[in-house]
Amino acid sequence: MAELSTVAPVASVSRHARIRKRQGLGQIVITAVGFVILTLGAVWMLLPLVWMLSASLMPLSEVIKVPPVWFAPAKYSLANYQEVWGRVGFARFFLNSAFVAVVITSGQLLTSCMAGFAFARYDFPGRTLIFIIILSTMMIPFQVIMIPLFIMMARLHLVNTIWGLIVPSLVTAFGIFMMRQFMLGVPRALLEAARIDGASEPYIFARIMLPLCKPALAALAIFSFLGSWDNFLWPLIIINSKEFWTLPIAMSRFTEQYISQTHLQMAGASIMFLPVLIVFLLMQRNFIEGITLTGIKG
């Protein structure tokens, strides 16, 4: 640009200014149009969930009115929640879901961090081979292993138990990959310095590496938790008794007895949704960072 302007300063400046002006106006128009489209889109995105919450507070007679009733604050009550939580038994199912999700998340974090640390920090025979094997297991659909896993669980007498829900999810190739990628970015000098100071390897892992990996840990924890909270296929296979139902199973099963009880279904769906929404709103930044972390590097 500098060269250009010395050759023909006047022409260049005026042309540039014209472009600026045109683009400036265009920018405003495009932003305005974009804003309107995004707003309309956002309404559509949130409408089903807003209605879910609204319907969860209304009696059935309001829910099935034609045309649909959006808000009926005068008729709102927590009666549906009381019924679903108490009589239908969601208190128990919520606890099951929470317990399973917490144990799975802890397990996945532990195995992923340790393995990721091994790959990122040490040079050992078979490192590349083992890593490739782990990566290639990411390609395998869960459906391929669910049948043998079920047979194995049956032999171990874990069918229809809470541990039968948990054990198959204690390790994740994706998690190992993610932690390795993140740990590779930690400067080696930091770890070397600790070692020269006489720190043991477990100390370096737990006290130096892990605190530096907080963003990746948070992201992986969210993925694991949501994955478990939402898991439907495996619980459907492994659980029969009502006492071990998780929320997704409870949702699909209780509606068999409460057909067309939309108000109760919406209360149940809201019970599944609200805790996740709260955690998301609190940890939004970590979450989005985590997704872009895996998206861009993947």
Added chain:
Amino acid sequence: MATQTAVAVRAGRKWSTQRRREVAWAYAFLTPAFFFLIVLLLFPILFAFWISLRDWSLIPRPYPFVGLGNYVEAFKDPLTIKSIKNTFIYTIGAVPVSMVISLALALVMNLETLPFRTLFRTAYFIPVITSWVAVSFVWIWMFEPRWGLVNTFLAWFGIHGIKWLASPKWALPAVIIVSIWKGLGYNMVIFLAGLQTIPRELLEAAKIDGASRWQSFWSVTLPLLNPTIVFITVTAVIGSLQVFTPAVIMTSGFGGEAGGPINSTRVMVYHIYSMAFRANRLGYGAALAFILFAIVLVVTIIQLRVTQRDIEYG
């Protein structure tokens, strides 16, 4: 330790104490993950293949060896063919539309002059974090023919009487619509991150050269976004080929059996599940699962071949 030393000696390398210590620690840190990987992933794959060669069932009895019989049967079973077809229709219906809309949204959201960006991002992302089972129930209501929101909305435009989830023609499109709705925010966030990696100088340069917005989108933004596009397409297609929950939940309440009206939403994963655990044919289910695996693999390889191009801008 002993075996490692032996290996080292055989390899003719001289390992210091320090190095031996490191290798030992490496294996120690690797042990928990590798143990579970072998027990929960690698062994089951081999076991699954073994099962798929047999007439396996939940009842303890000898399981006769049938060779590739299960695989052969799969390709003759009209229900399997139908489930493969449904899975492909679902994927082709859901992925491209979602890609185009989410890219358009990301482009708008990438405008520096746009107010409330974070708020918009949150709004579009909320469906992503919702549970599939929960939103499937919400959408059952949305698609309710009489008082549901979708038909109420369509009635404004004079469109009446689509039975959605109860209709063999519209049940699968309904599931596709829900998937697009739920996945949009995820794709958008990744596109947004991809757009932010594009060097500003290139877009400035195009602008100075007199390129219109449209031109610079086609010749600068889109080619540089290729890695992101490849990533999203590949992961979205893999995910779509394995769709299960919405197809089952949304259509199971209508007409009883969870394959949807006239099996119109019987997708592959549901077919595997129903054959293995409802019809008690674990061997056949395992064979179907391997067929799904092969489809995923082939589709992924084709996609990578077609989409992967190296683009360099000096």
